[in-house]
């Protein structure tokens with residue numbers, strides 16, 4: 168199949184593709200998880216049907232880097248959140264690129280190039296999100312510990328989807344992927360690209376110059392921007408649930424299969440999807456389809472190929 172017949176697909180990987188719940192976050196654990204994840208992704212690429220740009224979350228990683236900075240601040244100057252975000256993109260991008268190279272080599276397809284693009288994401292300097300921190304980063308804490316951190320360190324803390332308490336930072340809306348052109352060039356040349364990790368590094372324009380900001384852009388919304396900016400046909404958001412659900416965790420819970428963008432937007436309005444977890448995925452999916460994307464797929468990593476064939480997952484289309 169000629170490369171220009173392949174479906175340009177942007178794939179977002181959730182946190183569990185890199186670190187599983189309960190794991191500490193050692194390099195060995197992360198490499199092992201990444202190796203599992205890339206087996207699935209490699210299958211997509213090796214099928215010959217898809218050109219792929221990969222993005223990923225960075226919550227636990229950037230949280231750990233922040234913690235390291237804080238603990239070491241009397242010895243080494245601590246770095247702002249945008250720099251920590253760049254570090255996390257580097258470490259995760261390294262693992263995915265190496266792992267994909269290895270799996271392609273193993274399958275006799277060492278000719279498929281792989282490259283990580285360290286990505287900046289443009290946001291608006293006056294985005295109201297800067298006044299309203301909402302994006303969870305770092306480890307989960309008990310209620311007591313959370314209250315202490317709020318007092319002692321002036322952190323903003325929230326309760327996150329019934330899983331404990333986390334620090335929150337501003338999460339402005341992505342407006343443009345700064346590196347979109349090099350990403351398009353690479354992918355057009357047959358390269359599997361890893362980009363926009365952790366939502367990309369938040370930057371604003373000041374007097375026509377880019378400047379970093381202390382924030383974390385939601386990776387699902389940034390992936391949607393990436394998909395738009397590279398002209399993708401399909402957006403795939405892989406997470407730890409096979410479907411988005413209506414009445415999630417209620418007795419009348421219902422898995423969403425194929426939905427139109429109108430239906431999905433109505434469910435968003437009705438508040439079925441939690442802020443900071445499923446909501447941005449549905450928002451990303453609806454926005455992508457509204458902007459002319461063919462379909463948006465939300466499913467688990469294990470079901471990626473099945474869902475791409477239309478056999479499972481939540482699939483948003485225009486009609």
Ligand code: ADP
Nearest residue numbers: 181182406407411412415439440441443444445
């Ligand atoms: P990721 O790292 O993949 O972005 P998130 O934890 O941010 O993972 O989002 C996935 C989680 O969203 C699920 O594990 C689930 O707990 C939560 N969630 C909230 N609302 C819903 C819903 N309506 N349907 C399915 N999952 C939901």
Ligand code: MG
Nearest residue numbers: 181224443444
């Ligand atoms: Mg998430």
